[in-house]
Amino acid sequence: RxxxxxxPGPFNVPEGATVAFNCTYSNSASQSFFxxxxxxRKEPKLLMSVYSSGNEDGRFTAQLNRASQYISLLIRDSKLxxxxxxxxxVNGKIGNQFYFGxxxxxxxxx
Amino acid sequence: xxGVTQSPTHLIKTRxxxxxLRCSSQSGHNTVSWYQQALGQxxxxxxxxxxxxxxxxxxxxxxxxGLQFPNYSSELNVNALELDDSALYLxxxxxxxVFEQFFGPGTRLTVL
Numbered sequence: 028r029x030x031x032x033x034x035p036g037p038f039n040v041p042e043g044a045t046v047a048f049n050c051t052y053s054n055s056a057s058q059s060f061f062x063x064x065x066x067x068r069k070e071p072k073l074l075m076s077v078y079s080s081g082n083e084d085g086r087f088t089a090q091l092n093r094a095s096q097y098i099s100l101l102i103r104d105s106k107l108x109x110x111x112x113x114x115x116x117v118n119g120k121i122g123n124q125f126y127f128g129x130x131x132x133x134x135x136x137x
Numbered sequence: 138x139x140g141v142t143q144s145p146t147h148l149i150k151t152r153x154x155x156x157x158l159r160c161s162s163q164s165g166h167n168t169v170s171w172y173q174q175a176l177g178q179x180x181x182x183x184x185x186x187x188x189x190x191x192x193x194x195x196x197x198x199x200x201x202x203g204l205q206f207p208n209y210s211s212e213l214n215v216n217a218l219e220l221d222d223s224a225l226y227l228x229x230x231x232x233x234x235v236f237e238q239f240f241g242p243g244t245r246l247t248v249l
Contacts, residue, residue, distance in 0.1 A: 127179030
């Protein structure tokens with residue numbers, strides 16, 4: 028079983044839409060959770076950390092459900108500039124070793 | 138910009154050759170992690186270096202090796218290159234107290 032599983036999409040949504048991504052993880056001992064964004068042929072960039080209580084940053088909301096071992100990312104009022112691949116990241120068994128999902132591709136259409 | 142730099146940006150090698158990739162960590166970060174990202178996949182953890190020692194390793198063979206220097210910069214060495222080693226190699230810097238990792242722009246390796 029993979030450490031982190033994501034629906035690869037692609038998600039094609041119109042501008043202004045709300046879109047949600049989910050991700051499940053297998054290691055119940057994981058302590059740190061993140062969403063990264065990766066533009067085509069670029070490096071991943073930290074979008075937001077995910078806290079147990081859930082957290083929001085502008086149009087982006089991240090939530091963690093430890094009981095079901097999944098994290099989610101909600102993007103409201105999608106912009107063209109949100110088009111990218113979104114990577115779910117969970118820390119592993121050893122310190123801050125990261126496990127990445129395969130990424131979910133989002134295209135926002137005018 | 139993250140302040141993490143990698144060199145070279147692109148590299149073409151042939152099967153059986155050896156390659157060394159370099160990474161300079163962000164100021165204030167003492168930990169460097171290396172990842173391999175094949176096309177269409179998420180980054181896969183290779184190993185992590187902290188205090189000049191390997192601090193965790195993913196499922197990669199021994200021909201993948203690394204170093205960390207006193208200034209926290211790091212090298213990734215790959216011996217006996219195989220076609221499947223063609224990928225984007227990313228390094229990420231972090232500290233032992235703040236778990237967010239910040240990535241460099243990557244080195245795109247092509248093995249022919």
